[in-house]
Amino acid sequence: MNQARIGLCVAAGLLLAPGYALAQESENAPVDNEQVVDLDTEGSVDGAGEEDADLDGLGDICAIDPSACPTVDMDDAAERALGEQMYAVQQIYALRHRRFEIQPAWSFSLNDQFVNHPGPVLALNYYITNVMAVGVSGGYYFNNDLSFNAQVRRAARVAVPLNEYQWQAAVNFTYVPVYGKFAGFSDFIFHYDAYVVGGVGALSDRPYAVIDPTNRTFDFKPKLAFNAGVGLRIFFNRWFAAVLEVRDYIFNDELEATTIATGTAKTDESTWYGESKLTNNIQAQVGVSIFLPFSWEYRLPK
Amino acid sequence: MRRYMAGLLVLVGLGAVSQEARAQEIQLTGPLAGAPAVRQLRLHREGRIEVAPSVSFTLLDEYQRTILAGARVNYNLTDWFAVGLWGAYGAVQSTTALSDHIQTVAEQRRSTEDGSLNDRLVRPNVGPKFKDQLGTMNFVLAPQLTAVPFRGKLSVFETFFVDTDAYFFAGPAFVGLKERANCGGGSGVDCSDFNTGYETASRMAIAPTFGLGFTFYSGDWMSFGLEWRALPFAWNTGGFDTKGRNPDERFPDGVIDEKDREFKFNQMLSISVGFYFPQAPRISD
Secondary structure (H helix, E strand, O other): OHHHHHHHHHHHHHHHHHHHHHHOOOOOOOOOOOOOOOOOOOOOOOOHHHHHHHHOOOHHHHHHOOOOHHHOOHHHHHHOOOOOOOOOOOOOOOOOOOOEEEEEEEEEEOOOOOEEOOEEEEEEEEEOOOOEEEEEEEEEOOOEEOHHHHHHHHHHOOOOOOEEEEEEEEEEEEEEEEEEEEEEOOOEEEEEEEEEEEEEEEEEEEEOOOOOOOOOOOOOEEEEEEEEEEEEEEEOOOOEEEEEEEEEEEEEEEEEOOOOOOHHHHHOHHHOEEEEEEEEEEEEEEEEEEEEOOOOOOOOOO | OHHHHHHHHHHHHHHHHHHHHHOOOOOOOOOOOOOOOOOOOEEOOOOOEEEEEEEEEEEOOOOEEEEEEEEEEEEEOOOOEEEEEEEEEEEEEEEOHHHHHHHHHHHHHHHHOOOOHHHHHHOOOOOOOHHHHOOEEEEEEEEEEEEEEEEEEEEEOOOEEEEEEEEEEEEEEEEEEEEEOOEOHHHOOOOOOOOOOOOEEEEEEEEEEEEEEEEEEOOOOEEEEEEEEEEEEEEOOOOOOOOEEOOOOOEEOOOEOHHHOEEEEEEEEEEEEEEEEOOOOEEOO
């Protein structure tokens, strides 16, 4: 309805404007006394400069509405504070408010030189506000025994308990305190944001039987796991972005016992586990973000 | 069949349309045609010298972490290109949990199994003080070129806004190292001798260095920086005999020498505070 009213007003204005325009001199209208006008010289046309100076450029207004003529002082008007509102960043490029985010990624171990735990990760978030989201995430792990492990064991004859991971899942809270934009090569502009994420869930793992592989076989067990991380999102458009995230999964891990019980006790499962250790599994995650719905309407035009 | 025909028609249509589209010429018109992306831009870098004291923390260390204190000096030829030098000194070294574990186990073994097979196998690799035989990064000196392709701003807590740039750098690095000295073989030094077998020697490694960083400008003459740097080269971080014997020299040969150096993708994270001279930046048109 408002749009219709605005449209009517604009149409009415357009109808009025040509009416005034008709009163102007046509470019092709014959000129009685043809003169060469030097625009760099004041008052080059007889009388015209003086008249303009007198009216401070209000000649047209005075001609249209003589009652308004003396009430406008152009100097005062020019000095008047406008009080306009300026925006440091106008219209955030990619609004997140009330949008879903699907975030598939691939993760890499950052802090485990003995066993690498790469794997796919998927996160689903819903943005309650533009800067806060709740979501769930989960991932599956592959496990690669690294050559460093063999080197240390051979050189120092040190048995280091190792664990293999199976999966992790968590509910998360995301906060986006930082957003901005970069001009690339002074040519194109792209937008980015940085977020912090934290959550709680479970991580399933088990020890590798490296101390006594003959007698010990371990089953996967889920453990309570907390996670905290930071991420950087670079937007390619308003619904698609690249994501780089570093997240620490913190859990109390059960390690294989470094000593072997004697006699029949060595087959007793209760003797297989050694110390429990608070473990920080730091993962770098590289992926993409897809925001749904793809588009939205800004509440304000600016 | 109708679907296939329809699909073919659509493809043909798209092909025809795209051929016409290629012939189009994009012409920017209007008052902003040819205008710069940003007017009155504060040129934080152009024509200025940057002096940035920094602290660097090595990442993913196996045996020993290092904290390097240093500084970066850059002369910014333009707002997007700089030449400079980064130098740092390994001020603090601390062992990892693995090193402490190796030391503890070695001490226990010597006290309970002195002369055993395990003890004899380990003795050339682990000396009386494991920390003293570890490879150490003493200093780094790196002339480098810096490109600043990305310039922008960021909002923090939707409260304050900071001029920011992202940069990449690369150059050669001269790394002053201390690592276990050669022993065994023709060196005349017994690798298992507790008195002489675990001494260290200094050398200079020349390696490429590269990385990326962010600069956050807190004012006209000051900034804060966060930087990731890679410094890949081969060195013997643990002082172990790991290579030299066939096949392919992949097995220990009882000799500590350059064959025992292993390629490491050394990384570090640096934080810095930058100061700029002259103190007032230029402003673009």
